[in-house]
Amino acid sequence: MINSSETEQQKFLPKRIILVRHGESAGNLDGAAYTTTPDYKIPLTPDGIAQANLAGTQIRDVISDSGKLRNWKVCFYVSPYERTRSTLREIGKSFPRKRVIGVREECRIREQDFGNFQITERMKIIKETRERFGRFFYRFPEGESAADVFDRVSSFLESLWRDIDSRFQHDPADDLNIIIVSHGLAARVFLMKWFKWTVEQFEYLNNFNNCEFRVMQLGDGGEYSLAVHHSEEEMQQWGLSPEMIADQKCRANSPRGGFIEKCQWYLDGFFDHVDPDDSEDGENEDNTDDKTVS
Incomplete structure (x- = not known):
């Protein structure tokens, strides 16, 4: 049975956390842009602006069930880079001001630092x-590794939970949706941290396309899952393994309290050599040391 305090806490959990990659940028179109323009100043292309505008419409349709729902609100977090800020401006055109309870620029979800100006030929060798x-x-020379990004995204997640617990002022009857406008690597690392994916699993993930988004939605048991909104085929295309997809389905469908008992915890990755029927020392009833001699 769920007590009243648990019920109240559940009401205040965001219904969705939506991760969005920025629209097409000048750097996506031509890598030479990074040789003369700082990464954080790289702008969107006209196509990128159109992509962001369309993404806003698509995200609003997801949140409002194509206009059928009325009780919803949104809160945005955005990387401080020009291309993400511009993406948010275009996405924001789909949301009336009264639906937006907050916007926060968050430096910890910025792009991976590649090391100041990027010389094309040198970066080609570095990426190889x-x-x-x-x-x-x-780790890029003068820059970051994905592991470094993981550390700062982990710190951001702690702040996000504090915001959820105490700073979001909204009617509990409204569905709250958090939209994070960031970069491909930062978004993948966010998912890795949230779902406790391994480094090996991360290595197989495919990047988001420009303005592609992933919807983490609360399942029946109060766990966030990609499988509530997205299909198995989509998750396969993103690079999730069968084991990872099974975990997402478990998160989506397990009853409250059942997730820990029923879902995979990747034990076989470390304990595949151990016989599951092995008993602990002293537990074997046939142990001769425990027998009395008459």
Whole structure:
């Protein structure tokens, strides 16, 4: 049975957390842009602006069930880079001001730092080295590794939970939706941290397309899952393994309290050599040391 305090807490959990990658930027179109323009100043292309505008319409349709629902609100977090800020401006055109309870610029969800101006030929060699070394742990000279991004995104998540607990002032009858406008790597790392994916699983993930978004939605048991809104085919295309997809389905469908008992915790990755029927020392009833001699 759920007590009243649990019920009240459940009401205040956001119904969805939506991760959005920025629209097409000048750097996506031509990597040479990074040689003369700082990464954080790279603008959207005209196509990127159109993508962001369309994404706003699509996200609003998800949140409002294509206009059928009236009791919903949104809160935005955005990377301080020009391309993400511009993406949010276009997305925001789909949301009336009264629906928006807050917007926060958040530096910890910025793009991975690649090391100031990027010389094209040098970056080509560096990225080839990254493929040999491993995408998660390779640190760009004068920049960051994906592991560094993981650390700051983890810090952001702690702040996000504090905001959810105490700072979002809204009618509990309204569905709250958090929309995070960020970058491909930061968004993938966010999912990795949230769902406790391993480094190996991260390495197989495909990047978001420009203005593509992922919807984490509360399942029946109060766990967030990609499988509530997205199909198995979509998750396969993103690079999720069968085990990861099964975990998402479990999060979506397990009753309250059943997630920990029924869902995978990747034990076979570390304990596949252990016989599950092995008893602990002293538990074998046939142990001769426990027998009395008559």
